[in-house]
Amino acid sequence: MQRSIPRVLALVIALTTVAIRPIPAEAGKLQVVASTSTLAYFAKQIGGDLIDVGFIAGGNRDLHYIEVLPSYMLKLRKADVYLTIGLELDMWSAPLVDGSRNSRLHVINCAGDIVPMEVPQFKADARYGDLHRFGNPHYWVDPDNVPAICGTITKAFSTGDPQHAGAYEAGRDAYLARLQVRKAMWDSLKPQMADVRFISYHNTWPYFCRYFGCKSVGFVEEFAGVSPSPSHLAALIDRIRAEKIPIVAYEPFHDKRIPEMLAEKTGCRAIMLPSSTGGAPGTDTYEDLIDTIVRTLLAATKGT
Secondary structure (H helix, E strand, O other): OOOOHHHHHHHHHHOOOOOOOOOHHHOOOOOEEEEEHHHHHHHHHHHHHHHHEEEEEEOOOOOOOOOOOOOHHHHHHHOOOEEEEEOOOOOOHHHHHHOOOOOOOOOEOOOOOOOOOOOOOOOOOOHHHHOOOOOOOOOOHHHHHHHHHHHHHHHHHHHHHHHHHHHHHHHHHHHHHHHHHHHHHHHOHHHHOOOOOOOOOOOOOOOHHHOOOOEEEEOOOOEEEOOOOHHHHHHHHHHHHOOOEEEEOOOOOOOOHHHHHHHHHOOOEEEEEEOOOOOOOOOOOOOHHHEEEEHHHHHHOOOO
């Protein structure tokens, strides 16, 4: 699928954070919209009752392709802050921002302090499918990246609403302290996760694998965002059999018939891994999202 987005505006959203003017004290709560459910979750942990927050794309949506709807533009027309993933993932944000006609809207690139993985060292054009020129954008599934994301959000809130800057910083610190407790538990599972190998439908998991030490060893997609060819699927079947790869993972919005076909022909397991909060039952929090991914991978590896 080709992206039909004004290139200049798309690059602004992908690469920059808009300078924020303070919001008048009488304006009430900070009105926040996030491009994704996961960013909205982080925002709520930081802002608490000082903000109203909503999101555009829920956890069961393909974040590469969100239809531009007038209702989304209306959401942004009423917002003070719009949080984006950046790195060319939520490029559909560009026409939403433009269509909102909201001159006071502050667009925040939450990848601003992230060191991207897999930045192409060649000219990434349409021949490579939806390859992201500035690096892999699925950075939030690495728990070690959460402090940077929350730091960017906290700075945006504190600049836009300086009278509550201390409260936003306290909200961030309290959330990161809770997250650290969960990270200690995740760290204890890393020896088990080191044995996990899987083929994923899309290249969603390099940051997750870096944190946990597991291995995403191939992709159902031959090129990012492009349906696999019969020859690619045939090669995958041969590889799964030869290397005894135990898992093929897909996300809620993928066509599960392909992973299920691979499982039927090779004896591996086809499993659904949500990559955003709300993408599966019991994943409304970031902590529960990561728990679910880890638990599902370990169970599939052990054959339980």
